[in-house]
Amino acid sequence: MGLLDGRIAIITGAASPRGLGRATAQLFAEHGATVVITDLDSAQAQATAVDLPGNSHFGIGGNVCDQGNCVRVAQATLQAFGRIDILVNNAGITQPLKLMEIAPENYDAVTDVNLRGTLYMSQAVIPAMRTQKSGSIVNMSSVSAQRGGGIFGGPHYSAAKAGVLGLTKAMARELAPDNVRANAICPGFIATDITAGKLTDDMRAQVLAGIPMGRAGTAQDVAGCALFLASNLSSYCTGTEVDVNGGSLIH
Numbered sequence: 094m095g096l097l098d099g100r101i102a103i104i105t106g107a108a109s110p111r112g113l114g115r116a117t118a119q120l121f122a123e124h125g126a127t128v129v130i131t132d133l134d135s136a137q138a139q140a141t142a143v144d145l146p147g148n149s150h151f152g153i154g155g156n157v158c159d160q161g162n163c164v165r166v167a168q169a170t171l172q173a174f175g176r177i178d179i180l181v182n183n184a185g186i187t188q189p190l191k192l193m194e195i196a197p198e199n200y201d202a203v204t205d206v207n208l209r210g211t212l213y214m215s216q217a218v219i220p221a222m223r224t225q226k227s228g229s230i231v232n233m234s235s236v237s238a239q240r241g242g243g244i245f246g247g248p249h250y251s252a253a254k255a256g257v258l259g260l261t262k263a264m265a266r267e268l269a270p271d272n273v274r275a276n277a278i279c280p281g282f283i284a285t286d287i288t289a290g291k292l293t294d295d296m297r298a299q300v301l302a303g304i305p306m307g308r309a310g311t312a313q314d315v316a317g318c319a320l321f322l323a324s325n326l327s328s329y330c331t332g333t334e335v336d337v338n339g340g341s342l343i344h
């Protein structure tokens with residue numbers, strides 16, 4: 094028996110091979126979920142879905158900043174499976190800029206993907222979840238939201254991820270009467286490709302020195318938390334922010 098047997102899950106930004114979304118899709122599929130992978134590149138999204146254990150998963154290309162696209166992803170899921178039980182708003186980008194270096198296009202890009210995308214994709218699935226009277230939305234925030242950056246992302250990334258926390262809590266409050274839950278995960282330093290080789294050895298050593306557990310997190314560490322929040326194990330948790338950071342921020 095899997096924790097997500099028969100559940101239908103949409104995961105955004107899940108085609109990055111070493112990413113948190115991909116690892117979450119894998120774990121959800123291992124626990125019996127049918128997963129819809131969405132990411133910018135359609136072929137990559139489809140290939141990722143085919144790779145998951147089980148054969149009903151599918152991939153669909155598109156940008157979470159585009160409201161019409163988010164609706165299209167939700168509609169395709171409903172058409173195929175008739176319900177949406179889980180949404181993981183994982184798509185995100187970051188940029189290592191200092192405060193005075195943030196140009197309007199940097200602000201737009203980072204807040205659009207991380208925050209606007211989370212809102213639009215949630216809006217696309219909420220009507221179905223409300224009708225079902227059940228659903229779980231899991232939003233990827235960051236330790237950067239809680240401590241004002243410090244790893245890689247600039248202040249605009251911290252602000253966008255803090256926005257995700259506020260949005261999560263407000264969604265939790267508004268959706269709770271319909272038994273739709275919303276929670277956020279705040280990962281610390283996780284080894285993925287989001288830093289795209291831009292992290293120097295010095296930066297890495299400095300970050301590791303600040304982690305009591307003495308290691309970077311793995312994508313699987315975050316996926317385990319997403320599984321908990323997506324499943325009935327967390328049935329009375331809503332509006333929470335769960336830290337997955339090896340002790341790097343204890344508060």
Ligand code: NAD
Pocket residue numbers: 105106107108109110111112113114131132133134155156157158182183184185186187206210233234235236279280281282283284285286287288
């Ligand atoms: P990643 O770069 O490996 O994966 C992110 C994915 O999002 C990519 O596949 C990318 O194509 C996709 N994406 C980007 N813009 C998109 C858009 N507009 N529409 C749809 N998809 C889009 O990154 P990751 O490390 O796996 O990060 C996943 C999430 O976790 C992000 O929200 C990130 O901010 C957050 N996070 C990561 C870390 C970390 O240390 N890796 C820490 C805290 C939070």
